[in-house]
Amino acid sequence: MRDTKTTKGAGRPRSAEKDEAILRAALELLAAQGYVRMTLDQVATAAGVSKSTIHLRWKTKADLLTAALAGLRMADAPPASGDIRTDLVDILRDFATTVERVNGMALIGTCLAEEPHTPELLALLRERTVLPRRALLRDALEQAREAGQVRADADLEAATSALLGPFYADYMAGRGGQPEWAEQAVDLVLAGLRPLNA
Amino acid sequence: MRDTKTTKGAGRPRSAEKDEAILRAALELLAAQGYVRMTLDQVATAAGVSKSTIHLRWKTKADLLTAALAGLRMADAPPASGDIRTDLVDILRDFATTVERVNGMALIGTCLAEEPHTPELLALLRERTVLPRRALLRDALEQAREAGQVRADADLEAATSALLGPFYADYMAGRGGQPEWAEQAVDLVLAGLRPLNA
Amino acid sequence: MRDTKTTKGAGRPRSAEKDEAILRAALELLAAQGYVRMTLDQVATAAGVSKSTIHLRWKTKADLLTAALAGLRMADAPPASGDIRTDLVDILRDFATTVERVNGMALIGTCLAEEPHTPELLALLRERTVLPRRALLRDALEQAREAGQVRADADLEAATSALLGPFYADYMAGRGGQPEWAEQAVDLVLAGLRPLNA
Amino acid sequence: MRDTKTTKGAGRPRSAEKDEAILRAALELLAAQGYVRMTLDQVATAAGVSKSTIHLRWKTKADLLTAALAGLRMADAPPASGDIRTDLVDILRDFATTVERVNGMALIGTCLAEEPHTPELLALLRERTVLPRRALLRDALEQAREAGQVRADADLEAATSALLGPFYADYMAGRGGQPEWAEQAVDLVLAGLRPLNA
DNA sequence: CATGAATGAGTCTTCATTCAT
DNA sequence: AATGAATGAAGACTCATTCAT
Numbered sequence: 001m002r003d004t005k006t007t008k009g010a011g012r013p014r015s016a017e018k019d020e021a022i023l024r025a026a027l028e029l030l031a032a033q034g035y036v037r038m039t040l041d042q043v044a045t046a047a048g049v050s051k052s053t054i055h056l057r058w059k060t061k062a063d064l065l066t067a068a069l070a071g072l073r074m075a076d077a078p079p080a081s082g083d084i085r086t087d088l089v090d091i092l093r094d095f096a097t098t099v100e101r102v103n104g105m106a107l108i109g110t111c112l113a114e115e116p117h118t119p120e121l122l123a124l125l126r127e128r129t130v131l132p133r134r135a136l137l138r139d140a141l142e143q144a145r146e147a148g149q150v151r152a153d154a155d156l157e158a159a160t161s162a163l164l165g166p167f168y169a170d171y172m173a174g175r176g177g178q179p180e181w182a183e184q185a186v187d188l189v190l191a192g193l194r195p196l197n198a
Numbered sequence: 199m200r201d202t203k204t205t206k207g208a209g210r211p212r213s214a215e216k217d218e219a220i221l222r223a224a225l226e227l228l229a230a231q232g233y234v235r236m237t238l239d240q241v242a243t244a245a246g247v248s249k250s251t252i253h254l255r256w257k258t259k260a261d262l263l264t265a266a267l268a269g270l271r272m273a274d275a276p277p278a279s280g281d282i283r284t285d286l287v288d289i290l291r292d293f294a295t296t297v298e299r300v301n302g303m304a305l306i307g308t309c310l311a312e313e314p315h316t317p318e319l320l321a322l323l324r325e326r327t328v329l330p331r332r333a334l335l336r337d338a339l340e341q342a343r344e345a346g347q348v349r350a351d352a353d354l355e356a357a358t359s360a361l362l363g364p365f366y367a368d369y370m371a372g373r374g375g376q377p378e379w380a381e382q383a384v385d386l387v388l389a390g391l392r393p394l395n396a
Numbered sequence: 397m398r399d400t401k402t403t404k405g406a407g408r409p410r411s412a413e414k415d416e417a418i419l420r421a422a423l424e425l426l427a428a429q430g431y432v433r434m435t436l437d438q439v440a441t442a443a444g445v446s447k448s449t450i451h452l453r454w455k456t457k458a459d460l461l462t463a464a465l466a467g468l469r470m471a472d473a474p475p476a477s478g479d480i481r482t483d484l485v486d487i488l489r490d491f492a493t494t495v496e497r498v499n500g501m502a503l504i505g506t507c508l509a510e511e512p513h514t515p516e517l518l519a520l521l522r523e524r525t526v527l528p529r530r531a532l533l534r535d536a537l538e539q540a541r542e543a544g545q546v547r548a549d550a551d552l553e554a555a556t557s558a559l560l561g562p563f564y565a566d567y568m569a570g571r572g573g574q575p576e577w578a579e580q581a582v583d584l585v586l587a588g589l590r591p592l593n594a
Numbered sequence: 595m596r597d598t599k600t601t602k603g604a605g606r607p608r609s610a611e612k613d614e615a616i617l618r619a620a621l622e623l624l625a626a627q628g629y630v631r632m633t634l635d636q637v638a639t640a641a642g643v644s645k646s647t648i649h650l651r652w653k654t655k656a657d658l659l660t661a662a663l664a665g666l667r668m669a670d671a672p673p674a675s676g677d678i679r680t681d682l683v684d685i686l687r688d689f690a691t692t693v694e695r696v697n698g699m700a701l702i703g704t705c706l707a708e709e710p711h712t713p714e715l716l717a718l719l720r721e722r723t724v725l726p727r728r729a730l731l732r733d734a735l736e737q738a739r740e741a742g743q744v745r746a747d748a749d750l751e752a753a754t755s756a757l758l759g760p761f762y763a764d765y766m767a768g769r770g771g772q773p774e775w776a777e778q779a780v781d782l783v784l785a786g787l788r789p790l791n792a
Numbered sequence: 793c794a795t796g797a798a799t800g801a802g803t804c805t806t807c808a809t810t811c812a813t
Numbered sequence: 814a815a816t817g818a819a820t821g822a823a824g825a826c827t828c829a830t831t832c833a834t
Binding site for chain 4: 428429430431432433499501502504505506507508509510511512513519522526527530551553554555556557558559560561562563564565566568569570571574576577580581583584585586587588589590
Binding site: 032033037103105106109111113114115116117123126131134155157158159160161162163164165166167168169172173174175178180181184185187189190191192193 | 230231232233234235301303304306307308309310311312313314315321324328329332353355356357358359360361362363364365366367368370371372373376378379382383385386387388389390391392
């Protein structure tokens with residue numbers, strides 16, 4: 001946990017730039033190296049601060065990385081188009097883009113690998129990135145259901161997993177980065193959930 | 199890589215039991231601890247041998263773990279039923295069971311996390327576990343296509359990812375272990391790929 | 397050494413309460429933890445000030461602890477009874493009480509242990525506590541000599557060490573806190589130094 | 595605690611020279627620097643081994659120092675002369691000599707200072723050095739009592755502390771190393787405990 | 793004056809790897 | 814072959830001290 005200062009603002013204020021630089025460096029290095037291989041020395045150097053400055057803010061390495069993950073935000077302006085299919089594809093594409101940009105599969109791997117040891121990491125990753133993205137998808141699917149494009153009794157959580165899942169499965173199969181994966185996933189789900197009378 | 203013995207079979211032969219015990223211990227610990235946290239001391243203790251005995255067989259830690267992953271086998275009795283849906287569900291269920299039994303998500307996470315550093319691990323995991331499983335699924339899908347239950351122009355690789363993907367996506371969302379995921383995935387895919395005239 | 401202020405009394409004067417709180421905290425922690433284990437952070441916290449406030453007054457940790465020891469005072473109301481034996485026993489008992497109250501053996505140990513590194517500590521301990529106590533004892537012994545209860549040629553310094561010594565020796569033997577040690581020491585010394593013709 | 599090996603003598607045997615060199619270096623540095631200031635690096639360098647070699651034998655710094663103190667032996671051939679006074683003086687002189695040779699007061703100080711934190715040190719110092727020396731003195735005093743040179747009802751433990759005590763008291767007073775302290779202590783005790791009818 | 797931030801030097805401990813038996 | 818000893822490189826964390834507010 002980040003140390004919270006309770007006293008008033010006496011003394012030199014803590015540099016917000018350093019806070020940010022440390023967290024950014026930590027997150028990048030976490031993705032690039034994994035939990036254990038990433039060292040505080042690397043973070044300090046990358047952030048341009050001393051190791052002690054890191055320890056002043058976060059007591060332990062685990063605390064720092066937890067904070068770094070907690071700072072993750074999905075930079076997702078929700079999509080605007082009126083067309084369900086376009087909206088879903090946009091969300092999935094933005095997802096893939098984000099994952100690629102931040103070396104996300106390695107970060108996901110780190111959280112999965114550390115789950116037996118530091119389950120907070122995966123929990124935070126879920127809360128900050130996975131679940132918000134899923135919420136976007138489910139909202140769109142609900143709109144689709146209301147519009148009669150999706151069966152009324154469809155399990156939308158399962159549908160959400162069906163939309164996102166191919167990304168993971170493709171990556172595991174070594175066929176990540178297929179240009180058409182998002183369209184294919186959306187089309188399959190929409191076809192599979194089409195109302196019987198449509 | 200396993201050290202290749204250049205001398206002929208002079209002297210005491212290397213114990214095959216020890217080979218196996220070491221590899222099994224290494225794989226378990228790899229899943230439980232991750233690459234860096236797992237130590238050779240732990241492997242040695244778990245396997246009942248000395249650390250030197252490990253180094254005698256594999257030059258480095260990376261070599262050992264590569265060998266351990268290379269020894270992974272999918273325990274896949276190919277499915278027998280004549281029904282496509284049943285076959286697909288069986289394959290998926292066996293997949294989930296296997297993953298849970300060997301703490302597979304942590305192992306997958308380790309390989310993903312180590313990809314920037316030791317890409318062989320993920321490559322081996324793919325070759326030994328992911329691709330064989332996908333081959334089973336694709337074979338079943340091909341049967342389905344030949345039987346007219348799946349559109350002729352369907353992309354079976356994408357379909358395979360659609361079958362397996364929900365497992366990963368569910369796990370990432372914290373909703374792994376749903377009892378019906380396999381049926382739901384199969385039904386969605388079969389519905390989505392149904393020939394138009396069916 | 398305490399920093400000497402070169403500027404005259406301009407600005408806010410240094411708080412005397414803080415001075416005292418710091419020194420008291422330092423002394424207690426010195427006894428409880430020893431020189432190296434005691435940290436300035438602990439002192440600051442215990443005294444309710446910031447670390448910088450300490451450094452503002454004393455340049456280094458050694459300076460602070462030197463000042464703390466220099467502030468030690470023997471709270472010794474000199475004894476009043478007219479009886480030599482009673483006076484000596486009282487002084488010794490007060491000595492033992494004081495040592496126990498301030499965790500004195502640990503403090504003594506710290507000064508002894510630091511002697512190779514910071515000899516000022518032991519020197520101050522001597523000057524402020526050991527020698528004043530010895531002076532009390534020697535005065536009493538001199539009275540005894542003048543009263544003819546002690547041989548004229550007795551070495552009173554040695555006698556003083558014979559009075560105090562059993563306390564240390566007992567402690568080292570793990571038999572500190574014996575209720576009768578003071579009486580026994582006084583009786584032995586008085587018997588051993590009795591004039592021949594008495 | 596020293597790690598005990600239970601398996602038979604397979605593999606390279608542990609070097610006894612290194613054991614000894616490490617313990618000797620540890621003890622010297624403990625006396626010279628105190629517990630906390632002494633570093634394992636110093637010990638390793640002084641003993642001519644690597645730090646890891648130390649950790650192979652003793653898990654922690656505390657274990658090492660405990661072992662070093664446990665290895666302390668009083669090199670005391672018990673004295674032979676038939677004369678009680680001579681025997682006692684010899685024992686005390688040997689005590690003083692030993693203390694000076696091994697920088698004993700600093701070592702004693704370290705054990706006292708560490709008592710709140712690591713009480714084993716003082717306990718070991720007692721058991722290995724203080725109590726054996728006291729046993730020698732008490733044996734001699736018992737002989738004296740049997741020979742009628744000491745009162746039958748004398749408290750020999752207190753007498754032992756009276757013999758050793760002046761050494762500590764002198765040191766604390768800054769008057770250690772007086773040439774005649776042993777004789778003075780012995781004479782005082784023998785005079786003080788002389789049978790009344792003698 | 794007083795405070796909190798920032799830092800550099802230092803310490804114990806771990807671990808993959810190499811050596812000697 | 815197999816073992817245990819020995820090691821060098823590294824890493825998290827601490828702390829006295831100096832800076833900026």
